[in-house]
Amino acid sequence: MNNKNPELHIVEPIQWKEDHIRIIDQTFLPGREIYQDIFEVGKVWEAIRSLRVRGAPAIGIAAAYGVYLGAKDLPEIEIVDLHSEIQRICEYLSSARPTAVNLQWALDQALSLSDSMQGEPAEKITSALLDLARDLHENDKQICADIGIAGQELIPDNAAIITHCNTGSLATGKYGTALSVIYHAHLKGKKIHVWVDETRPLLQGSRLTAWELEKTGIDYHIIADSMAGWVMKSSKPDLVIVGTDRVAANGDVANKIGTYSLAVLAKHHGIPFYVAAPKSSIDLNTPTGDDIPIEERQDDELRVIGDQVTAPEKAPVYNPAFDITPHELVDAFITEKGIIRPDYTASLKQI
């Protein structure tokens, strides 16, 4: 195991640069570390839609900056009602992706702020929107660190862990959620081996999680999603830990497609299944997983990889980007306030 301190190699996918945001364009990873400077709200929408910025917390942070970038560009003379314009900007950003509740969570805060400041000078409102975005951004970094620290009690030394998708720094302000637990266990000197689900179709695991683990020197192997069951049977990993895009009030979990399969397999093999979830991803207004909108993405994501055609040009495709894991399959949630166990309908309200 390499002795690199992950503290020194944690990337930040979004940076505020005085008058714009600079993002790592994750569609180019792992081969190229390309940064994009974004000055206007339309480019924020596109970056979220195309997963240049991705991961529930990071989506919320980017959207909050997007509201500011959209509001500050409004032509003063045409502003009859700034709050209505801000509402329009929030509706536009909300249309980028439907499943991660963090997007709406961030936009709702911007809307509430704008509503509370109606009648005040436009520049005061836009300045407050920027302050909100900066606060959400900085707070998320501490929340993710706290999730990592809280998750320690669940990670044994010499742990073998299966992960799915990317739940690291790239998905948040910094550190990540499920991967933050792994980073902080590593920081405590625990030896860890990670089985990294490649996570079809967009390969967030093999492209992004492996890229992050390379930087922190944590041992890992990439596996195809279809191999997870055999890994559980043949090598009995200690636990499965995943992130989430939305937790319903009863503890049902929306997460990257393939999570439900992992949870069923983990239950069959008696392996603990944990979900790392910041409060910003817990949606008490959504009663169950049946009420969570599941994003369906474009067909070519399953017919083309890069410039390689992998299916007949017009092959029919079903491409849900997320699935729902019933709360009965979740052994515990790891939050910034600590470990949450059933009964989730009651315990999730306590965060």
Ligand SMILES: CSC[C@H]1O[C@H](OP(=O)(O)O)[C@H](O)[C@@H]1O
């Ligand atoms: C820490 S949230 C990460 C969460 O978001 C991912 O989805 P996407 O890559 O489509 O934004 C995936 O569901 C991860 O668990």
